[in-house]
Amino acid sequence: MKLVLVFLLAAIPICCYASSSNCRAMDDVVAQITNSSVSVAEFQRVIKSYAPLPYDKKALGEVKQCFLDQSEETLANYRVMMNAIYDSEDCPQTS
Numbered sequence: 177m178k179l180v181l182v183f184l185l186a187a188i189p190i191c192c193y194a195s196s197s198n199c200r201a202m203d204d205v206v207a208q209i210t211n212s213s214v215s216v217a218e219f220q221r222v223i224k225s226y227a228p229l230p231y232d233k234k235a236l237g238e239v240k241q242c243f244l245d246q247s248e249e250t251l252a253n254y255r256v257m258m259n260a261i262y263d264s265e266d267c268p269q270t271s
């Protein structure tokens with residue numbers, strides 16, 4: 177379950193790049209999802225302000241809850257992984 181979630185979230189920046197939209201939104205989403213002080217409701221509000229397409233609010237809440245259930249160490253590791261993906265050569269940044 178944990179692994180599926182990680183792959184799911186790792187796919188987001190790729191979609192983000194493919195649609196050539198502003199990826200600063202993605203940085204913010206990662207910061208919000210890995211911040212254990214951010215509640216599910218707060219997270220859903222942030223996503224709502226960025227989402228260009230309809231999405232499943234309940235499922236998103238479950239994803240955030242899943243992150244809230246992780247240890248600080250796991251959250252920190254997740255941030256490191258996301259940074260590694262962003263900084264890789266295969267992920268050119270437009271800004």
Ligand SMILES: *[C@@H]1O[C@H](CO)[C@@H](O)[C@H](O)[C@H]1NC(C)=O
Nearest residue numbers: 207208211212213214215218
């Ligand atoms: C986490 O979220 C809280 C509340 O929104 C905010 O005050 C805090 O600065 C955030 N922490 C980090 C590390 O971004």
